Amino acid sequence: MSIRIGIFGYGNLGRGVEAAIRQNSDMTLAAVFTRRDPASLHIRTEGVPVLSADCAAQMADKIDVMILCGGSATDLPVQTPAMAALFNVVDSFDNHSKIPEHFAAVNAAASASGKVAVISAGWDPGMFSLNRVMAQAILPDGAGYTFWGKGVSQGHSDAIRRIDGVVDARQYTIPVEAAMDAVRSGSCPTLTTREKHTRECFVVAKEGADLARIEHEIKTMPAYFADYDTTVHFISLEELKEKHSGIPHGGFVIHSGRTGFDGEHNALIEYRLKLDSNPEFTSSVLVACARAAHRMAADGASGCKTILDIPPAYLSAKSGEELRKSLL
Amino acid sequence: MSIRIGIFGYGNLGRGVEAAIRQNSDMTLAAVFTRRDPASLHIRTEGVPVLSADCAAQMADKIDVMILCGGSATDLPVQTPAMAALFNVVDSFDNHSKIPEHFAAVNAAASASGKVAVISAGWDPGMFSLNRVMAQAILPDGAGYTFWGKGVSQGHSDAIRRIDGVVDARQYTIPVEAAMDAVRSGSCPTLTTREKHTRECFVVAKEGADLARIEHEIKTMPAYFADYDTTVHFISLEELKEKHSGIPHGGFVIHSGRTGFDGEHNALIEYRLKLDSNPEFTSSVLVACARAAHRMAADGASGCKTILDIPPAYLSAKSGEELRKSLL
Numbered sequence: 001m002s003i004r005i006g007i008f009g010y011g012n013l014g015r016g017v018e019a020a021i022r023q024n025s026d027m028t029l030a031a032v033f034t035r036r037d038p039a040s041l042h043i044r045t046e047g048v049p050v051l052s053a054d055c056a057a058q059m060a061d062k063i064d065v066m067i068l069c070g071g072s073a074t075d076l077p078v079q080t081p082a083m084a085a086l087f088n089v090v091d092s093f094d095n096h097s098k099i100p101e102h103f104a105a106v107n108a109a110a111s112a113s114g115k116v117a118v119i120s121a122g123w124d125p126g127m128f129s130l131n132r133v134m135a136q137a138i139l140p141d142g143a144g145y146t147f148w149g150k151g152v153s154q155g156h157s158d159a160i161r162r163i164d165g166v167v168d169a170r171q172y173t174i175p176v177e178a179a180m181d182a183v184r185s186g187s188c189p190t191l192t193t194r195e196k197h198t199r200e201c202f203v204v205a206k207e208g209a210d211l212a213r214i215e216h217e218i219k220t221m222p223a224y225f226a227d228y229d230t231t232v233h234f235i236s237l238e239e240l241k242e243k244h245s246g247i248p249h250g251g252f253v254i255h256s257g258r259t260g261f262d263g264e265h266n267a268l269i270e271y272r273l274k275l276d277s278n279p280e281f282t283s284s285v286l287v288a289c290a291r292a293a294h295r296m297a298a299d300g301a302s303g304c305k306t307i308l309d310i311p312p313a314y315l316s317a318k319s320g321e322e323l324r325k326s327l328l
Numbered sequence: 329m330s331i332r333i334g335i336f337g338y339g340n341l342g343r344g345v346e347a348a349i350r351q352n353s354d355m356t357l358a359a360v361f362t363r364r365d366p367a368s369l370h371i372r373t374e375g376v377p378v379l380s381a382d383c384a385a386q387m388a389d390k391i392d393v394m395i396l397c398g399g400s401a402t403d404l405p406v407q408t409p410a411m412a413a414l415f416n417v418v419d420s421f422d423n424h425s426k427i428p429e430h431f432a433a434v435n436a437a438a439s440a441s442g443k444v445a446v447i448s449a450g451w452d453p454g455m456f457s458l459n460r461v462m463a464q465a466i467l468p469d470g471a472g473y474t475f476w477g478k479g480v481s482q483g484h485s486d487a488i489r490r491i492d493g494v495v496d497a498r499q500y501t502i503p504v505e506a507a508m509d510a511v512r513s514g515s516c517p518t519l520t521t522r523e524k525h526t527r528e529c530f531v532v533a534k535e536g537a538d539l540a541r542i543e544h545e546i547k548t549m550p551a552y553f554a555d556y557d558t559t560v561h562f563i564s565l566e567e568l569k570e571k572h573s574g575i576p577h578g579g580f581v582i583h584s585g586r587t588g589f590d591g592e593h594n595a596l597i598e599y600r601l602k603l604d605s606n607p608e609f610t611s612s613v614l615v616a617c618a619r620a621a622h623r624m625a626a627d628g629a630s631g632c633k634t635i636l637d638i639p640p641a642y643l644s645a646k647s648g649e650e651l652r653k654s655l656l
Contacts (some may be wrong), residue, residue, distance in 0.1 A: 015589070018589070019587065019588050019589040020587070044589055058494055062353070096656070099653070099656055104645075127462075127597075132655045133643070133644050133646075134455075134616075134640055134644075136647070137640075137643040137644040138455075138612045138613055138616050138643070139612060140352055140645070141351045210338045215487055250596075252561065257612075259347065259348070259603075259604070259605055259611070259612055260605060261343070261345050261350070265603075265613070266602075266604045266607040267602070267605070267608075267609050268578075268600070268603070269599075269600070269601055270598075270599070271597075271600075272596070272598040272600075273595070273597055273600070274512075274594075274595070274596040274598075275587075275596070276593035276594045277588060277593040277595070280587035280593055283587070284595070285466055287464075307640070309639045309640075309641055311637045311638060312462055312635070312636050312637075312640070313636040313637055315461070316461050316462075316464065316465040316481040317465070320637070323636055324427050324636075325428055327460045327464070328424070328427055328448060328453045328457040328461075
C-alpha cells in the first residue's frame, strides 16, 4: 500500500517535497496544509486537497507521515512537537546549536503519542552529519572538515538586504581550494575561518546610494563577513535576476585519518554534494526519511530520531533482499 | 565496560583489526585465534593470548564480538556460520554474487543462536554499498556509478602470476578521469567496461622468458584483461619490491540525479575513498561494525545484518546525545 504523505507548509521546501513524491512510486501526496487561505493556494498535483493548517487533526487517519516544511526559527519549534502528537513526522530543523533542545521537545511529544518523529533531515544537518559521524567512527585517529559551497547563503543574503541603500543581494559561500587540498594531503591542518571559505556578494543598490559605505558595512559586519575575505560586486537588478536567481549549494565533508599499528598509512574519506537546487535536495532527503519513519513506526518504534538512528535500508523503496542482491 | 574483541585469522586483515582496536578506547583485544600452531604466531599486542582456532568455543563467555578475518573464497562461507553459533560476529565477505547465499547461511545460524552477525563489512561491499543505496533512495530519478582505484587488485595480480614465465606481478586498476567527468556533468552516460577503467601491470619475468608472449597472454586474458585497455611494464624484482610493495586502493561512488517538478535541476552526490592500505581500512570498518553488533545484540536483536541495517550512530563510540550536540 502506498505511503500517504502530508505536506505542512507550501514554500520552497513544500514544493520540493511535492516534486520528490512524484519520483517515488511507493508514495502518494494525501494533502497539503497551509496557514494561508487554502483557496488562494494552487498546487501542482491534481486532485489533492489543500486544507487549512488548523484542520490537520481531522486528517489523522488519512496520512501516514506529515512532512513539516516550515522554517527553523519560529515554525518548527512549535509545529513539529504539535504535529508529532498526531502523526509520524519529518522536519528539516537546521539550527545546529538548538538541536538538543528541539530533540527533547519533539521526543516528549512523539513518545507520548507513540509516533516516530525524524528531525533535522536534509544535507547539513543530515547527509553531512551522517558522513561526519561515520568517518570519525571508522577513522578515530584523524580529523574531519566540512566545507560549504559554492552556494547561496540565504542568511547572508538577507543580512546584506538589511543594509540601508540596498535593494536586493545574493551572497555566495565559496570553499577555498587550497584549504581543501591541504586537508586531502593528510596533513590535518588547523584552519582559520578565513582560510576555509571566501564570500562573494552581488548587490543591487538604490540609485545614488553611497556604494563605498555599503561595501564597508558588508565587509565589516560581525559574524557574517568580518572574519572572511569578502568580495562585493554592484550590479543591476536585471543582472541579479538573470544570473543569480537560482539557489544552488553543496559542499564537502572530508575526513583524513591514519591506519596501521603505528598510524603509518593515510586514509581519506570525502563526501561531496553539488546541488542546483538546495531546497529541492533537502526535500528529497525529507521524503526518503518519511519512508524510513513509516517503516520504523511499523516496527513499533516511537520517539524522536535523526538520520543517525535510521537503518539506511529503510530509506530505500527496495526490500532488504533486493538491496543485498543488487547494490550491496 | 570495554567491548571484548576476538580476532579469527591473523593475516593482513587480522593485523589491521589489531591496529584499529588500539585506536578505540572502548574496545579490548581479548584473544587471537589461528589455524597455525599458536606458538609460532607472534602478535603485536602484549599480554593477549593466541589460541588454536579449535578452542574458540571455550572462549564464548570472554568475547563479545568475534571478527572473522579469513578469505571469502573458502574460509568465511564455513567460518562465519560456525562462529555465529557461538558469538556475535563480523566478517568482510566480498564475493558480491554470493552475498544472498552467504546471508541465508549466516542468518540461519545467528537466528538459532540469538546472536548478531554483520556480514560484508568493509568498503566494497560496505561503505560503497551504503552510498549507492542512500544516493539512489534520495535521488531515484538518476543513475549511480562506481569507479575503483587507483589501487592494487589482488585478483588481477594473482592472475598474471599464474602465467608461465612470470616471477611476480602487481596490477593497478585505474578509473578513467574522462568517464568520471562525464558522470559528474549530469549527462548520465552509458559507459562500457573499457571506458570506465584501465589496467596497468608491472611484471617481473624469468630470465630469457618470451616477453611478447607474456604481454599478449595478459592483454587477451578473458574476464580479467581482454575488455580493458591494459598496459604492461616489465621491471626487475628489485624495482617491484621498492616501488610496488604497498596495497593502496580506493575509488568513487558517483550518483547523478534530477530534482524539481519537471526534473529541471541536477544534483550530484560523490563519495570517495583514497586508502594507502586497503586491508587496514577494511579492518577499521570491521571494528566499527563490531561495536554496532555489540549494541544491536544488547538491544535484543539477532540474525544476519549488513551495513544497510545498522543505525549509523551505533558505529560511533559517542552517545546519541554527544553526536546530536557535536556532529549533527
